[in-house]
Amino acid sequence: MNSVDHRERTDSADHRIDGVGDPRRALGGFLRTRRERVAPEHVGLAGGRRRRVRGLRREELAQLAGISVDYYVRLEQGRATQPSAEVLDALAGALGLDGAERRHLATLAGARRGPAPRARVSPLLQRVMDAMAHLPAFATDHRLDVVAWNALGAELMGGLAEPGRRDRNQARYLFLDPASRDVFPEWEDRAVEAVGQLRVFAGRYPDDAEPAGLITELSGRSAEFRRLWATGEVVMCAAGRKRLRHPVAGLLHLDYETLHVPAAPGEVGLVVYVFSADEGSRDAAALARLATAAEEVPGARAG
Structure with missing residues (x-):
């Protein structure tokens, strides 16, 4: 790790x-x-x-x-x-x-039986993420679906704003799309995180059929998912540093922080990931170049 x-x-x-x-x-x-x-x-x-x-x-x-x-x-x-x-x-x-x-x-x-929660992105949350124009940011729900992003976050993570470029489910993208290994040089670490988060959420929301269906799907289609699932490990990201690769910005070493958006009744809380680089660093300059490129992508902001 x-x-x-x-x-x-x-x-x-x-x-x-x-x-x-x-x-x-x-x-x-x-x-x-x-x-x-x-x-x-x-x-x-x-x-x-x-x-x-x-x-x-x-x-x-x-x-x-x-x-x-x-x-x-x-x-x-x-x-x-x-x-x-x-x-x-x-x-x-x-x-x-x-x-x-x-x-x-x-x-x-x-754990108690109950209706599956729904994820909702408030207009305020989207405005906050869009206002962080120079900080890549995206939000996920308990199914690891990316449900919101800003333009820079969408581009950094392999093209979230363009459905044809990548699956918006983080686990499905990691285990079923070979392109994820180019975006994430430490692919194994990212894969362990995804499996660990799915374990947490599957235990927290046992009546939501979608995470269970995703786990079953990935188990049937990916031997690597089956291997990691069998370890029983749970990993919840908090803060740290990750390496990501982008064709325009190159290899980036970025700090990240996770922000938790509380859940309203009947809804599920969201996890917002925000990336940054030290001011004046090579990584900060690369992010600035990427931000310029992201502004040219149609529909880069989540709707």
């Missing part, structure tokens, strides 16, 4: 695609991957080569958390629902979960 990216990282739900959309199985899969990560000797248990399972056994984790083995087995198998906050806290402590992992565990444990 890119060492300068600052992210919240964890592993998540069952890597089996048919578990998508089922919060109980997602919770069980998350617990299993965390259990398999813990080295027995790190919690005072005997390890060694003779162990036939990775990490902790179920009964060992149950003992460390102070819960019955039967109850833990039912949790991991998706047969127990709505564990208490005390049980979740005990499991998190026994598994050594960090803050991000604890939040994801709570999300999976508390």
Whole structure:
């Protein structure tokens, strides 16, 4: 992973695609991957080569958390629902979960059925993004659809304003369009981010059929997606630096920040990505050239 990216990282739900959309199985899969990560000797248990399972056994984790083995087995198998906050806290402590992992565990444990949210770009948000004419910016929803952008952001990301140039779904673009590997030199890092975000959102909105359908589609069409999905990793971008390549601007080293737009009732919050370069740097000059080129692209602003 890119060492300068600052992210919240964890592993998540069952890597089996048919578990998508089922919060109980997602919770069980998350617990299993965390259990398999813990080295027995790190919690005072005997390890060694003779162990036939990775990490902790179920009964060992149950003992460390102070819960019955039967109850833990039912949790991991998706047969127990709505564990208490005390049980979740005990499991998190026994598994050594960090803050991000604890939040994801709570999300999976508390997922409730409900209508799929809709994404809406307010006129104000679009005006704000357009006003940042010299900073590339775009916004995504919980399905990784790019739903808004400014002219410079559209051009930087491979032609968002022109539907024929690239798919506006970030995951589909990464895994199914070879051109994405030219835009993103660290393609593997970007692919891991996309898979990690899909895991988070699939757990948060289990009744939205579109993310589940996207995951199923990509699993059937991309061996690399299947490989990354099987790792169970979750990555949520926060801030950092990325390299992007553009035919006009060349190779760019840009800082990025993520801004979270709160959700209105019945809607989903959006994530806005804003890129920048140090003033007076070669990258800033390249962005300025790209901004000039972007102004010439028809329909460069999102409608």
